[in-house]
Amino acid sequence: MKNTAPLKVLIVGADVSTLTLALLLEQAGVDYLLLENSDSIPVVAGGMTLHPTVLPLLEQLSLRDDLFFFSQPMEQVLILNSDMDDISTYDWSDRQARYGTWSRFITRPEYCTMVLEKLPESKILFNKIVTSVSTIENDDETGANDDHDRDSIEGRQDSILDTDIKDEQGEARGVTVECADGSIYTAHLLVGDINSEVERKLLYSSGRESLQREGEDRPGMDRRDTPVREIQYHVSGITEELDPQRIPLLKEDTTQLRLVLDGKSPLSWWAATLVDKRIAWQVTKRVMLSEKSSRPADLGSFPHEQAAAAAVVNQISQNMMCPLGGTMAQLLSWTPQSQISCRRWDDRHGSVDSNSSRVLLLGEACRKMVPVLGEPAEETILDALALSEVLVALPSTSISDIQEAFSRYHKERRARRQSAIDESRELDLTLNAKGSFRKLYRSMMLNYTPKYIQDRRSDEKYAYRPQANFLERVPDYGRVQPNVSSYSRRYSNGEREK
Template structure:
């Protein structure tokens, strides 16, 4: 049934596009505003696993994802002489958890998600200047002198969210913004990354394999980490990670905007060209096979904010929890935010009063914050384990890969994969695998409309 309120989504990334698709299914009016002038073509490898794949099965997208992805069977960790330090088996986890881990290029996934939202509801070149709240509406004002009003504003606009900044200014003026939320994001790493054009499988046999080949190389002489992934189309996704020490991070003003861009990438490309590459050759081979406009450098910050909403504004994704990427939890948690928020918006009474909206936002934050906190901590641990270059990090890495049994490492990954939110106003897909999944809550409205009363 159509709903009588309008949602304004700031940000056309993965969280914003998934939320748009879900609101479309829920019959809720929405518009998506993206500051970039065109759909993104930047990024490297990303992955989805058991804690998000039930949603895509529910939405009928498994075949679409399979076409742009490869499943992970093994992940190899190498030293800079290409010796295998660790071989992490993904097959055993797949059987237990019911789904495998799919690896794809970020631009491919972005295009897939964009195709699922009506084109007339996504607006590009819409940079938000201010978010103004009144008792009965919220208004976005843009740099092109236009404005739009609605009932709810969703800040899905990234780690340096204009929506969050506007909300926090208002809360700070009222003296109710926690001190922690006033602090800057913490810098940990920066990445040079890209996705190649098709390369020759005869020269790089890993490209011809049906499964995704992942090789992570640790360099000790230059303190870089090289991550390389095979994706469909005989392409490599690659990134070079550099660990930023605390005192260095404070001076990295060139990266402070945290934007995907290639303006500052050339000097780092020159710095790493002669490095041995995990799948053979040197990094120059991968860099030269990647279109210049598709190479970017991005600062990797982290911060878990306490305040996720206020009045008619609510935050999702990087806008409220910016995570380091090594555990692959950033995009997954952003999408989980979108799912849980859509579920609660579906149950929002037709009259979008401030009281009703605040109740809805509180339910959303209450479910998501503990899970986001767990994922945030996992991301910290994994990033230091995979890419950290301090003496402590290197010692922990050696201990983990040399002495801790694989089943112990797998056990640590089971808890995050037990949380698998689905759209609670659509038929649920059954649990897969043998691992116990956390119980899900059905929509009250769905139960009333469909005569369903059993929780799943």
């Protein structure tokens, strides 16, 4: 007989994807608890673009007014060379008419803040440092029985609802997280941010839980096994409030985002105006395999982000012009140290996930999307939506149904995920790759692609404007009709794949 106890979800690590998931579960009435090891939301500094794909969903989540307060519409992206001469322009001025809404630019901290304010304080626990993650099942469900794990939670009462997860026969089962302060939390499944302690506990665990790349036949393979051919360090920041007399573009009521391509160095950079007279910026350093002997140390992984950021920041010279006015060195001097962060990207293929039957990882590092024009953050919001839909549709909390839900989630997201990865890589190569051939290709793609082809590609992409099927739908005013079909929607209507 299947377990029919109400679903309980444990979320570890607070970021764009996990906070969005928490809000979706909150509005769906699914029990959850979010654990964060810091004393506040440790969001990466910098900005992100929210495109028409996710804006109807955010309106469903009652975030529309907050989003309009914290963000500005973005009508275009200007691309310049290092001499500040125009190369091309991405024209987004018709997006509201075609898709019902503008693209909007917002800082990551402000996105997470506006989501956090919609969540009950009792559901978010700070200063929870995870020290262990374990699962417990019966032999007939997993083929394994971990007596040590079973003993470790026996009699403990610090679970998600002050009671351990049990089946109808009273057997303890589920996923258990122990924290440094001695507290223990249990749930039917765990969703961890890829940059949280969950990844590290699973990655270095010798038990059943481990990480694997999606599509690999060898469970638990370390994602670092694949040779690296390119590394990118993305250092981002948010300035203090600035005087519009010094930067006149701050007076505009739309976001001014300008990207600089320097054909003479491995650096590229962009800067964008914010709604409150601040500027979000990013400097990217690319290191190719052929430069391996001279490349900086691999400082992009926890806990060396500050050292990696310093290595890139040291290369910001006085002659690096800021596309909004002044220099990038001035922009850096106007940025508090607490508002500078660094992330590392490399070209190892494959999505990263846990092969545990009860643990799933979310976040931008789960897939190898190049962080360009906000695409990775937007995809993680769509991940949160797809996951929430299959969890809301769970017929029971048995391990077989949980595994089936994970499988449906991956099936729904796999095709779009790979498409997004390919698109981000192609966009990155178009904008940033060096060499005369790429320069010619960039000029052809940006300046000579017919408008009707650009519109067709854009319509194909932004016709996908999904909304949560368990929430009341909001109107869609786009001229291009939305395509909201999804596997989870079909499943929620009772159609399983044959």
